[in-house]
Amino acid sequence: MVEVIVTWLAALATLGIYSILYKENPIYRFFEHLFIGLGLGWTIFEVWKDVLQPKWWTPMVVEGKWYWIFAFVLGSLYYFIFSPRFAWMARLVISTFMGLSAGLVFKVTAAIYIPQIEASFRPITFHPSIARGINNLLSTIILLCVILYFLFTISHEKQPLAGASKLGRWFIMLGLGAMFGSTVMARLSLFIDRLTFLLHDWLKVIKF
């Protein structure tokens, strides 16, 4: 029984969201607010179950680590943000968070971009396969031109840089176009899945 209700609710929710494609209307607005409300309710549950209980309440009350109350003190300082006289206390916590996350940039940059730097070392050798050599040469030229395009404090009027950065912008456009084209399939399959749900699971008008 619950299955049938779930299928019907899912179908109505899907059609409600799709109504925005025609124009903004009360049906969409209803499902929009419903969606945000459900999301908030779920987050309230998740924040307690996954963060506050296991990482704060249990260590403090059950395991006796009394010093976790300071996390509560710091967390409560946020709430002084609305009072002009005490707002500086909120800034204590905010500025500490800003400093900590700024310091994190070195590890994040290393994890994401160092492998990219290593991958840019491509041998321009034509021995095993000529195509690979040409492609590696082209990749290096593209890398050079696109980086030159991003130079801000050097004027792009003078010749060697002007041509290279224009070429760089053209390669960027080709790259963006290729990225766009390669994503079309994935986005369409999202809709095809929804359509097969509506036609097969809900209306049962097509068979698989």
Add this chain to the structure above:
Amino acid sequence: MKIFHPVKDPTLLTVYIVASLVGSFLVLALMHKFLSLRAKGRFITALTFLAGFFYSLEFFLPAKNGKNFLTPWVEPVGDALAVIGAFAFPLGLVSLAIVHWGNIKRKREGWYFSLVLFIATIAMALSAFLSYYAHLSIAKKIYSCLFDGLYIPLGVAMMSTLAFYIVSAAYRAFRVTNVDAILMMGAAIIVMLGQIPFGMWLTSWLPMQGIVSSLRIENVSNWFMTVVNMSVQRAIGFGLAVGGIAMALRVWFSLERGMQMGGK
């Protein structure tokens, strides 16, 4: 770490907790009274500066078998950040509630949708807590209807609208107006054709081997992806790496005008 050892006995524990609660607010009150506005500002800027050293030093300092003197603190600090951040969630909830309570109170047009939002929030939170902690079967049914019946499908439906938007975006953007648009359009069409069997059929008459085979649509499309696209993404990545470090340094040394918590 001696003083920070756990306390098992419940009454002593409550004493410790209450004492530290009162103690910290006392310290804050004293700071509030005796520190001048400028001193508070400088203290806040100093906090940003000091906090910046934690993760950067932990990353750069040499680590003997994977640990340096800061490494043991990474996990607790991470948990503390998550917990303190979690305390900001109710504040965010309050900010949204104020907006929507305002709609209801002033009976602004469409106020009943704000009511729907409140009801949905309470219904989902209650049914989630009751079914998880109290294992009530009625709560489990309601939760299943709300979660599997509405919440998940709403997300999947919203994401699937991307199929429509990608079509209208392509229709509007790929116009022969300037070089940028032409290049982007050309690469997009080739890669799109390379993904469907019909596209491959268009150039299936070309030989399978040899130089000419590189003109087959799937090979041209793959060339765009593996040579052009990968190198462009890599070059953009180099810029972002440097830009990210620059932004972090501007924040770390409080150089950004709008974000100086300690004031100028």
Add this chain to the structure above:
Amino acid sequence: MEWLIQLRQIKRQWIYLSLAVLVALPLFFKIRLPFFVGPQAKGVYEAVKNLPEDKVVLLAMDWGAATKGESMWQAQAVIEHLFKEKKPFVILGYDIQGPQLSEELAEKLAKKYGRNYGEDWFNVGFITGGLPFLQRIAKNFQAAFKQDSVKRKPLSSLPLARKVRDIHDIGLIIDITGSQSYGDWLTIQGNFKVPLAIACTAVITPDLYPFLDSKQLIGMLSGLKGAAEYEALIKGSHRKTTLKMMMSQSMAHLLIIILIVLANIGLYIERRRRSG
């Protein structure tokens, strides 16, 4: 001539409606656009067909619900072909759901082709330990698994499982994956020279081309297109579900390209009229 210029500003609601209709049509009616099966998909098909008599196929199901939209159809096409050609295979995988979901596929297809668990295929389920564990399997398959994941019985009790002693009894490895797991299988292929094919999600395809032209891979299935190409190769597979979905994809892709052409025609005529 006036309406030609209007092609430049087709209202988006009409575009969305035509997309919905064009995508739905192939699901109802048998629409077949000209269809071409690429060399990579044929490579996998041939490898399965030419599997030596005494060898077994190893199906690595390194996918889960997240990439079901592509990986499940690939798994179904490959398993159906293995049953049709009566080629024995073993299922395992790095992902908890992969082996389970493909076991359901296998049981459903086994009824149609009259194949029996334990003789035509067996499943050792979810494996952990990454590459080192794969190295162990390659050297001594029997010792690596206490029991199979379906009947929960020792491998010696299953006739097919008894035959798989080590990597030399494996004639072909097919890794169906939505992640970087193919790296481990490439290493195994490098060490033991067992033919390897990879069925990946479309987004991973560009990463695999270098391994195709260096012949480390004998074939590849790329996303839903790969599944549709493979299913088209299997004669008599009546359902052709992936083919219908692939037709929907093709219709949508062609709609986009036609719209772009129309828009530019409208633009061209309008510009010529303004300058003419």
Add this chain to the structure above:
Amino acid sequence: MEHATTGVAILELSITGAILFSIFWARGGKEFFLRRIAAFSVIDEAIGRAVEMGRPILFCTGLSGLGVTFFQALAILSYVVRRAAEYGVRVIVPLFASEVYPLTEEVCKEAYRAAGKLEEYNPSDVFFLSNDQFAYASGVVGIMHRERTATHFFLGDFAAESLILAEEGHSVGAMQIAGTPATLQLPFFVAACDYTLIGEEYYAASAYISREPIIVGSIKGQDLGKIILLFLSLSGVIGVTLGGKMAIIFQNLFR
């Protein structure tokens, strides 16, 4: 990579050194040239459009949590809110991560104070909307249609929902400026928005907007950093092409 290897430490610290050196060089009075970037020269025009139409501005920071991407978006938000406050135009800021709400609230209030309009500041224009990616997208789309926002800024971390926001934003007839380090979303912003900051242009925003000498100095540092990476990459290509010992050195540079 849990801890920096010597190669990584040298590289990242030399980039940091280049940036700090340029900042002190600028603090010493050195003026730097900045090439024109279209998106930055139209920010005032975009705000002006909202003023003429008497309709609010939407500033969407996408899925950004607390981090450098969000800080850059905040630096731009601070400028946009200050300019908008001068003309009495509302800036609606729906947020995805609740932990960034206090910081955003504080920056907007400071912007109104800097514009000398603190009493007109309406705290409920900045609010936490949802931390579910697509609930957030559906909510922002609703705001666009109901508040009839005239100008949209999409600046920060974005994922798949970028195209929903950009396309619905276009259908509302708004002028849209976007910028994100999420390279995979650039094609959709370039296709659907009027101006898009590509890659590192996003991190040059605060320099272009504030034109403060110190921050423009850090942009010079970014250029020096890029030249370091470019030089490293090219020498790596040569080293690997030569093969032999050179290749091994470069392959293990960061091990």
